[in-house]
Amino acid sequence: MKIQDDPHPKPSCKKVYDHDKIELLIKNYDASLNEWKRYQYWNPKEEYTRNLIATDNKHFTLMLLCWNPKMGSPIHNHSGCDCFMRIIKGEIIETRYVYPKDDKFHKKIVEAGSVDDGKWSGLDVIQESKLVEGDVRWINDMMGVHKMENEHEVEGSVTMHCYIPPYAVCHTFEKKKDGKMEIEESEMSYATEHGNIK
Numbered sequence: 001m002k003i004q005d006d007p008h009p010k011p012s013c014k015k016v017y018d019h020d021k022i023e024l025l026i027k028n029y030d031a032s033l034n035e036w037k038r039y040q041y042w043n044p045k046e047e048y049t050r051n052l053i054a055t056d057n058k059h060f061t062l063m064l065l066c067w068n069p070k071m072g073s074p075i076h077n078h079s080g081c082d083c084f085m086r087i088i089k090g091e092i093i094e095t096r097y098v099y100p101k102d103d104k105f106h107k108k109i110v111e112a113g114s115v116d117d118g119k120w121s122g123l124d125v126i127q128e129s130k131l132v133e134g135d136v137r138w139i140n141d142m143m144g145v146h147k148m149e150n151e152h153e154v155e156g157s158v159t160m161h162c163y164i165p166p167y168a169v170c171h172t173f174e175k176k177k178d179g180k181m182e183i184e185e186s187e188m189s190y191a192t193e194h195g196n197i198k
């Protein structure tokens with residue numbers, strides 16, 4: 001088991017911006033105008049492709065994520081950011097897990113590492129939701145960690161995410177072949193920025 005960092009949950013920054021306004025903006029975005037299509041890029045070799053739409057490098061990042069069929073993210077945190085997401089096309093299964101807290105964190109990982117029932121994810125599930133076109137959700141560390149999956153056999157899914165503030169590093173929680181959980185610090189990059197391939 002490798003613990004590279006200690007990803008304690010960070011409080012939401014909801015108090016320093018108008019949460020409802022951002023949520024409404026994302027909800028009201030008219031995806032039928034297809035403006036988002038100029039940002040979509042699919043790397044067939046990646047589970048999902050991250051495309052930067054806009055950022056001021058200080059307050060927010062807006063991006064378009066393209067999810068290949070039968071692919072998904074690892075379980076991950078959001079490093080103190082609030083994350084709004086909107087399903088633009090297709091469907092996503094979002095599974096949320098309890099974020100293990102403070103001094104219980106290491107104990108919980110150590111205990112969990114000795115369990116292997118083939119299904120174990122290491123973290124307690126809060127809920128599993130099927131998100132469909134138009135749905136908007138938000139999450140931050142206080143609400144838990146999550147993974148996102150496109151379960152469709154052949155169709156890709158597209159989601160739009162707004163992070164406040166921007167973030168470039170997260171922690172992933174993965175079950176390794178030996179049944180133990182590994183937590184890794186993971187740097188996130190973009191395949192395209194402002195519609196241009198990097």
Ligand SMILES: N[C@@H](CS(=O)O)C(=O)O
Binds near residue numbers: 073085
């Ligand atoms: N937080 C992930 C996408 S998601 O699974 O919410 C990312 O920024 O890549």
Ligand SMILES: [Fe+2]
Binds near residue numbers: 076077083146
């Ligand atoms: Fe996420």
